[in-house]
Amino acid sequence: MLDPVIEFFERIFHAIGRGFGVVIAAILWPFVTVAGWYSRRGWLVRIPVLVVLVLLVAGYGHFIWVAERWTNYNPDYPDRYEFASRTVSPGQPLDPANPAQCAPSAIVQVTGDLIDFNINQNTWVPSMPLSKAGLFGLEWKYTPFLDNKAAFQLGINQVIRRTTVELVDRLGRVRGTSQINQNLQNARQAMAYDEDAWWLTFSPPFVQPSTPERQREALRALTAFNGELEKCTGEFDARADNLLQFLDRITGDIGSTSDILRQQMEASNAGWLDARADDRFWFTYxxxxxxxxxxxATQSDFADVYNDRRIDIVWNRTAEQLRSALDMTPFIISNGNESSWIMPSHLATMGFYVLRVRSNLVEMRDILER
Structure with a gap:
């Protein structure tokens, strides 16, 4: 009685085995073909090909090591600044008896440290040749491999770009009528540079500054501006309307990212098989x-405004939500149906955190506008 059932399952397993065999054969076919061609050639051809293969293996080995190694990642990194101990606004004397020594800006310091984290403590992945080459010509962002760190770095870079613009336009000048600070202008221009530039290019002049080089220029410019503040020669306008505008720009930036998550959720519910879900997630992260x-850092630089307008309660809630979002580090990013119990939707969860943070920022703006 059981023989037909057993034969049925045997046929299924044999079909599955043949399917795996076909897939493996298709994967190995190019390598087998190249190996056969290589074995029929003389040493004048073999040696250059062998050198190229060794360089490729070493290059991809280094790329994989860099792309998967996250150095000095720490979601609690703001704690080391001890913002609570900073009681003087940027550019103001630390001691009234010594007007030649003023306070630096926490915003500028954190922005510079984020640049240092991205390009000095870690290798800037997006401009690496093998990162741009992808997997046999297919961009890494369309695969589930080796693009998480690059997306994470690009997310940080987006924030740095936004901050340098605001520093030039509003925060680093008095009421928008004073002269633009040259160091801040240099930082903004450097951060506006291409995110994936390598030092060699196919277009004239064929040699160009790489993205890390330009970002190091921005880091030096930001450090120089904070030096001006410490010497009481720089300007930082910590007014309520400047804070409102800064929060407004951040709210818009986060809102745009929320929409990107929504579009990806609507475009696919393939769960763990959605190759774009991971880079969307890590960019947001x-x-x-x-x-x-x-x-x-903004709370530190605008401490007088926070205390005067009593937005500390809303801000503390925002900080808690931001920190909670950083606890979400799944091993594999899934973009499944929101009601799925096998393939969860990590994008939906991240989008929930983003919207909570955004709603609190809007509430803070409303308080400042009253």
Whole structure:
């Protein structure tokens, strides 16, 4: 009685085995073909090909090591600044008896440290040649491999770009009528540079500054501006309307990211098989990672405004939500149906955190507008 059932399952397993065999054969076919061609060639051809293969293996080995190694990642990094101990606004004397020594800006310091984290403590992945080459010509962002760190770095970079613009336009000048600070202008221009530039290019002049080089220029410019503040020669306008505008820009930036998550959720519910879900997730994570430190720095630089308008309660709730979002680090990012119990929707969960943070920022703006 059981023989037909057993034969049925045997046929199924044999079909599955043949299917795996076909897939493996298709994967190995190019390598087998190349190996056969290589074995029939003389040493004048073999040696150059062998050198190229060794360089490729070493290059991809280094790339994989860099792309998977996250150095000095710490979601609690803002704690080391001890913002609570800073009681003087940027550019104001630390001691009334010594007007030649003033306070630096926490926003500028954190922005510079985020640049240092991205390009000095870690290798800037997006401009690496093998990162741009992808997997046999397919961009890494369309695969589930080796793009998480690059997306995380790009998310941080987005925040740094936004902050340098605001520093030039509003925070680093008095009421928008004073002269633009040259160091801040240099930082903004450097951060506006291409995110994936390598030092060699196919277009004239064929040699160009790489993205890390330009970002190091921005880091030096931001450090120089904070030096001006410490010498009481720089300007930082810590007014309520400047804080409102800064929060408004951050709210818009986070809102745009929320829409990107929504579009990806609507475009696919393939769960763990959605190759774009991971880079969308880690780009958003990088933004929240950077904004967590910058918003805490903002509370320090605008302490008088926070205390005067009594927005500390809303801000503390925002900080808690940002920190909670940074606890979400799944091993594999899934973009499944929101009601699924096998393939969860990590994008929906991250989007929930983003919207909570955004709603609190809107509430803070409303308080400042009253």
């Amino acid at each position: 990088g933004q929240l990672y950077a904004y967590y430190g910058l918003l805490r």
